[in-house]
Amino acid sequence: AISAFFSTSSSQSAIKNVMVIGSGLMGAGIAQVAAATNHQVTMVDQTNAILTKSMRSIEKSLDRVAKKKFKDDTEGGNKFVADTLARITITTEPNTAIADTDLLIEAIVENMRTKHKLFTDLDNAAPSHTIFASNTSSLPIREIASVTKRKDKFGGLHFFNPVPMMKLVEVVRTPETTDDTFDALFQFSKELGKVPVSCKDTPGFVVNRLLVPYIMEAVRMLERGDASARDIDTAMKLGAGYPMGPIELADYVGLDTTKFIIDGWHEKYPDVPLFEPSEILNDLVARNKLGRKTGEGFYKYD
Ligand code: CAA
Ligand code: NAD
Numbered sequence: 001a002i003s004a005f006f007s008t009s010s011s012q013s014a015i016k017n018v019m020v021i022g023s024g025l026m027g028a029g030i031a032q033v034a035a036a037t038n039h040q041v042t043m044v045d046q047t048n049a050i051l052t053k054s055m056r057s058i059e060k061s062l063d064r065v066a067k068k069k070f071k072d073d074t075e076g077g078n079k080f081v082a083d084t085l086a087r088i089t090i091t092t093e094p095n096t097a098i099a100d101t102d103l104l105i106e107a108i109v110e111n112m113r114t115k116h117k118l119f120t121d122l123d124n125a126a127p128s129h130t131i132f133a134s135n136t137s138s139l140p141i142r143e144i145a146s147v148t149k150r151k152d153k154f155g156g157l158h159f160f161n162p163v164p165m166m167k168l169v170e171v172v173r174t175p176e177t178t179d180d181t182f183d184a185l186f187q188f189s190k191e192l193g194k195v196p197v198s199c200k201d202t203p204g205f206v207v208n209r210l211l212v213p214y215i216m217e218a219v220r221m222l223e224r225g226d227a228s229a230r231d232i233d234t235a236m237k238l239g240a241g242y243p244m245g246p247i248e249l250a251d252y253v254g255l256d257t258t259k260f261i262i263d264g265w266h267e268k269y270p271d272v273p274l275f276e277p278s279e280i281l282n283d284l285v286a287r288n289k290l291g292r293k294t295g296e297g298f299y300k301y302d
Pocket of ligand 1: 062159160161162163164165243244249
């Protein structure tokens with residue numbers, strides 16, 4: 001029992017202080033789960049207004065978790081929520097806050113240039129022991145890491161939306177990622193209560209290499225008029241056992257993120273029909289209908 005206690009205690013881990021950059025759908029979820037498992041978290045975004053909104057969404061999500069975890073123990077649940085929130089600090093200045101960071105997790109927009117700019121600055125500002133990780137859905141980790149001098153301490157840590165509910169983390173290593181770095185990322189994922197799997201640095205790793213073409217095939221089916229969005233979703237939920245259909249899942253992931261992924265792959269692999277862009281998707285994104293997060297995508301949300 002004692003060894004079990006120590007092996008799960010974050011005080012025994014190399015990673016205590018975590019910085020999460022980008023506090024959107026993914027960053028807020030990652031910050032929440034890291035704080036809920038006793039890590040000190042610094043959450044970063046571009047403005048305080050965004051950060052305040054993200055803290056509110058973390059609180060809402062924690063309330064849902066607490067309701068389940070502390071069924072009849074309201075006091076215990078309230079303490080869990082308050083203690084978790086108290087472990088999260090917010091800032092718009094990552095370059096100063098990075099000084100105490102053991103692990104940096106980047107979850108900003110899916111754009112190589114923006115990620116390169118961020119990592120170039122942070123590589124100069126961070127202590128040498130800090131491990132860098134990206135939560136990218138589709139970009140090569142090796143290419144993201146290329147602008148840093150810590151390619152040995154760089155890996156992919158790919159979470160799934162909604163982070164508090166989804167158990168999987170894909171831990172991605174490049175040829176330069178050392179065993180120590182990989183092991184630290186793998187162990188950290190376990191500390192969060194997640195199940196890590198090991199992936200090579202291939203497009204989409206495991207899940208998105210299968211899931212994104214599937215979503216895009218559903219969008220093409222809709223474009224051809226083969227079936228309505230509702231019928232496609234109902235069919236895949238009831239006929240294949242998925243918790244969400246592919247069209248509602250696209251809305252859930254975010255149509256901008258879905259478009260960034262598919263456009264990036266299409267540019268790199270123009271001959272792969274599964275990576276073809278879609279008119280409907282392009283049109284919705286152009287009209288800022290980005291899915292659930294903006295209140296409308298393929299569907300409308302309250
Ligand atoms: N925080 C905390 N709890 C949450 C939550 C959140 N953000 N979202 C849902 N929950 C909880 C609810 O409180 C609810 O708890 P109870 O069972 O105690 O009532 C439970 O989850 C179920 O929620 P709902 O009843 O509202 O809805 P649901 O049964 O449809 O479950 C879901 C919601 C877990 C999101 C489920 O629909 C699902 O698994 N959908 C598929 C998600 C998926 O495929 N994600 C991967 C996207 S791809 C990706 O992430 C990778 C990428 O790079 C793009
Ligand atoms: P999002 O649009 O919800 O959030 C991105 C956040 O990053 C925004 O709050 C934005 O203000 C912030 N940001 C942008 N540039 C920044 C910068 N230079 N410094 C600080 N903050 C910055 O996006 P998301 O869905 O959370 O996706 C974030 C990353 O996670 C992307 O790389 C995406 O591919 C990946 N991802 C997304 C999903 C998903 O289902 N949405 C799942 C797994 C991985």
